[in-house]
């Protein structure tokens with residue numbers, strides 16, 4: 001790529017999350033943490049490699065999210081949670097910050113990588129979102145890999161459904177954050193200065209069939225605008241939708257001139273005040289990264305200037321729902 005096509009800084013950077021619902025700290029063994037960290041590192045490397053070879057931020061977030069979807073550890077693609085009917089319904093979205101192009105799918109059940117289906121909606125149709133079996137049929141027609149219904153299923157997710165359903169019908173009663181939250185996402189800045197975001201999820205255990213969360217809703221769980229930042233959220237989707245979290249963050253930067261970390265903290269705080277919890281990763285056009293969360297932990301990682309950082313729990317001294325101390329660089 002010629003230098004003239006590079007952004008002023010030419011900086012590349014990427015941040016990912018594997019959900020704001022971590023296994024509780026007292027139940028997290030070194031072995032388990034190691035497996036999560038390994039998967040996060042693999043995803044970061046996949047995305048960063050794209051950026052290092054002058055690939056687009058869209059290709060980078062797609063590559064990172066595919067790795068996380070393919071890992072059974074995370075609630076997206078293989079390893080997705082079960083809904084109340086004992087089935088999987090997956091949601092995903094992608095967005096480009098340059099022209100505000102976006103694509104999403106909701107309630108898909110047969111496409112191996114929902115993020116690719118979302119991207120195909122953006123690139124091959126005049127629409128932003130396709131749902132259900134028609135979205136799967138579109139993915140199939142687009143040549144994407146399709147899987148058997150039980151491809152996404154894991155014994156751990158089945159056990160979580162059993163526990164949730166034993167808890168007197170209350171959707172989230174007795175569930176740990178790890179069982180409630182879980183989504184994967186990525187945000188990136190490429191060398192030309194373009195931002196992109198991608199998010200993919202199984203939603204939450206025991207959700208009603210047909211329920212759609214924030215992840216595929218552009219402006220709620222996913223948003224990218226080169227004039228501000230790219231955002232991918234994880235958490236109580238209904239609250240993220242009601243607060244338009246991802247869009248709120250970008251317009252706080254644009255209208256109020258807030259820096260990335262303050263805008264992210266404020267947007268997440270608004271979700272918390274409404275009664276929700278969760279987290280997000282966001283990156284701005286200068287390559288600043290913030291990864292705040294209101295939960296005990298959030299699987300997360302980022303890479304900038306060749307330096308990788310991966311973390312699971314809140315750092316000692318860092319306050320809840322604050323981006324402070326969350327940018328490791």
Ligand code: ASP
Nearest residue numbers: 181182183203213235237
């Ligand atoms: N935000 C996702 C949803 O509501 C779930 C999560 O991230 O925990 O579908």
